[in-house]
Amino acid sequence: MPAKPATIKEIAKMLNVSASTVSRALHKHPSIGLSTQLKVQKLAKELNYEPNQTAIFFQKGKTYTIGVILPELSEAFFSAAVSAIEDTAYKRNYTVLLAQSHDDAEKEKQLVEKMKNHRVDGLLVSVAKTTANFEHFNMLKRYNIPVVFFDRIPPIKNIHYVACNMETGSIEAVNYLLQKGHRSIGMINGPPTLAASGERKEGYIKAMTKNRLKFDPSLIVSCNLTEQDTKAALETLLANKRSPTAIVTFNDYVALYAIKHARQLNINLDKDLQFVSYANLPLINYMDYIPVASVEQFPYLQGQKAADILMDLLVSKSQSADEVQAYYKVIVASQLVENRKK
Known part of the structure; x- marks a missing residue:
């Protein structure tokens, strides 16, 4: 069994000096002579002395x-x-x-x-x-x-x-889809409790109105970011009388869930429905069908x-x-x- 590390008090007793002298010597305090410092440091090393980090932290207040x-x-x-x-x-x-x-x-x-x-x-x-x-x-x-x-x-x-900046990211995402010819664009957003959900929604609305398109609140559906809730959100959008040809999703994981479910519904992801997501995570490189674009969040x-x-x-x-x-x-x-x- 390795020897238990010595304490400052034990070192002080062996050298017949005070504990405060040992402490100062270990910290190379100028009030302690060089000879005493070397003796203390040499014995501390031989006895496997280790500083009491808890005491040091307490002393420094951090x-x-x-x-x-x-x-x-x-x-x-x-x-x-x-x-x-x-x-x-x-x-x-x-x-x-x-x-x-x-x-x-x-x-x-x-x-x-x-x-x-x-x-x-x-x-x-x-x-x-x-x-x-x-x-x-x-x-x-x-x-x-x-x-x-x-x-x-x-x-x-x-x-x-x-x-x-999720608002500008949303504006870029919607503008990108508009440039590709989409006019009915849905959004699977995150929980209303997240500030980022509100920013995504604001960006979506600004992009639509700046392009002189009427904002349809029924084309934005919130979800709790789980696979089951994403599937329900997708089905809600697909059942809309203005069934979207493109959907902006809260993040790449939501895009993954939505794309998976769309394929199960036999939707043609090359012609009938496209996705844009957020985060631009490495996982999209391993998907059979990937979002056509993703908002990088660094x-x-x-x-x-x-x-x-x-x-x-x-x-x-x-x-x-x-x-x-x-x-x-x-x-x-x-x-x-x-x-x-x-």
């Missing part, structure tokens, strides 16, 4: 740990965002504590509480699709734990966030910018809570990418 709460790590979008967050945190000597809400508002609330109890210095969050009450995030202000939201942004004021860039903002907030964390604080509101430009089957 743990050098940030928390990340996101809906699903299995989604390629969030995996890319987490890679950027970890890369950024590593450069600043921070550890990342990762958790998934699985799109459950209650679990998200519990995770926020656990992150607080683990004394994370700050938090990065992409909210669950079912979250409607955001008090659990406001609670963190009492503990001076800064929060930066990314991608899925809660519809509340005075928050730091990084998001992709997940790595979003994650990187969100982590950079949190690091900046942690540097200025010591400022008085009474000071007026400026909130970071970063919008990443989206880009429509035309997909071509290989």
Whole structure:
């Protein structure tokens, strides 16, 4: 069995000096002579001394740990965002504590509480699709734990966030389909609780009206992003008296579910129905039928910018809570990418 690492008190007793002298010597404090420093450091190494990180963190008032709460790590979008967050945190000597809400508002609330109890210095969050009450995030202000939201942004004021411009992305998507000759364009949107759902809808309406086309609210159907709900949304659109020839879907996963169901309904996806989606994830390269275009949301860039903002907030964390604080509101430009089957 390896020897148990020695403590500062044990080293002090063996050298017949005070524990504070040993502590200062280990940190190369100028008040301790070089000879004493070398003796302490040599014995500490021989006895496998390891600093008590908990005590150090307590002394410095920080743990050098940030928390990340996101809906699903299995989604390629969030995996890319987490890679950027970890890369950024590593450069600043921070550890990342990762958790998934699985799109459950209650679990998200519990995770926020656990992150607080683990004394994370700050938090990065992409909210669950079912979250409607955001008090659990406001609670963190009492503990001076800064929060930066990314991608899925809660519809509340005075928050730091990084998001992709979904409104302009929607305008690009609808304009693209109009240029391809479509006039009846449907949308399978996300839950109304997500701010991004509202942005997609606004972009859709603006694109239609700017092209002097009447907006038909029955051509926009919301879903909870599951396969079953997407199938129901598709069937609702297909049953519309203005059955669409093209559909904009909330993301690539919804597009995948809708395309799969359309094929089961024997719909000709080359002639009768086309799809445009969001995220431009790698999975579309493995689909038999792919969306004709996808709105790139740059997940790595979003994650990187969100982590950079949190690091900046942690540097200025010591400022008085009474000071007026400026909130970071970063919008990443989206880009429509035309997909071509290989």
